[in-house]
Amino acid sequence: MPTAVREMARTVHPELAGAALAALLRHGSGPLGPAGRTVRRLLAAGAPVPEGVHRELLGALYGCGREAVSDAGRLLFERPRDPLLRALMTGDDMAALIARARPVELWLHVGHRTRTVLRPGELTVSHRRYLGGDPVSAESVFVCAVHTAAVAAVTGRPVEVALLAADGAVLAPDAPWRPGPAPAVRGWRLRWDDRVGPHGPARPSAAGASATGLPGAARELIAGEPAADWRLSAVAAALGVAPRTLQRSFTRAGTTFQAELAAVRLDVAGHLVRRTRLPLAEIAAAAGFTDHPHLTRRFREHHGCGPAEFRRRGAGGTE
Template structure:
């Protein structure tokens, strides 16, 4: 009998992500690829799936065609077991989904990041390298399928997707074939019919204001921040600031919580401080308050977040 897979030394991938890809890869009549058999062993033994093995699975998934890629994404969101993934499908609207997915990025697509522009009935997403390598076309297609499925789940609407190339062309996801030269995919654009809950695209001045609010909070996240005091310091009324934040698809409390979670996450990844000290430094009432917010936004406890961050770094 072959020995069980050893613990990987590099970055690993969320097991439910790999399980969904593996399901799609092995659902056909063709025999499973070697990467699929190895991934099966990792998942069966409860071992982390190395990022490189997951990339090989995605390359095989890409060869099976866009419908199979989309089927893998739908499988993931149809049966989410991890609280992190359940929190995404429980989003109130697309703006809320983007906030939750930004916090979930370290576990959804390690090594990559996204930049999103939300407009009424339209979402444009750029898929960028973050920790070492540029995304391969197969990886970009799968993350596109994840976004498409998540938006369709949250809006209960049919969602169309087109890819945007670096030279300004658009093409359907099915047009990116693994046998062709890698397509210069710059972004993708999703469109759906329900625009009632999508926020109006923020004006550049409102985006700058949002950035200034985040910057000020980040300077002292433990301060007793209030929307009225913050608005006064910016030379605005509380109502004007709240209206500007709504136009940008957020609220003052959401931004305050997001900055405090970002601060806590940075301290968990970079220091050995006790959780009570991290909670105080980031502006949470106490350790239990930090844990509740982490569970709601990350789907895990601060201790689990710290452990996974350490595993991803080695």
């Protein structure tokens, strides 16, 4: 499928596009350009915003400068209507935020994904392709602004932002906005004061494994790359535990590694079926299923209908 057609088949969450449009209206000079007018019309009609159009909108917002993009991130969380977005702000700490962000990410945008590393007082993020091409700097800076706003809301602390190039090098603060060629933004590092009052450093924030338990941490890991050839041993190694320890954690939770692997892949496929118009064979491959018939069989077992009917139901259609 040609890239332009694929981007029209994928859509972004309307609150993402709405926050970007609101910031553009606030910071832009002169009338809205074609992308802004298109997004405003689509949102007013309750129609989905294709990812390609959203990218054009972010390009216009990016041209307004760093503060405009940062404002879009803040606007997203001012009065979110989607309960998934509201739930992001109810976590007690950063580990809980990271655990909740994984399923929300796919609901917001399916062209790209993020990989996060959480340490006390620091979150490092890489922004990567998923079903689309490599993100452009305007897209990465926007997602960075969203992350910054979320971290500030959860920690209650000012957040220091460093944008990163593909090799992990820190970019000069104004580098992405300088005229002429500049390294593409491929990630960011967020830092905040992790101390608590006069009593010195807080206890280090736990990784996702302690926030959600080992089974939850395993699910989050798999959801990041559902089509990978996951084995129990590989997941255990990534989580820093012995395979037997991970297996026992699944047993105590009343499940198995294979059952959780299948459930995550089915959940990812369900999001893609509902949120995109991509061919079902392509969704099957992206979610880790052998082929389209395999996806259809699992959908019927779990949902009582095939993915095509599941998609029609999501769009309000009937047989």
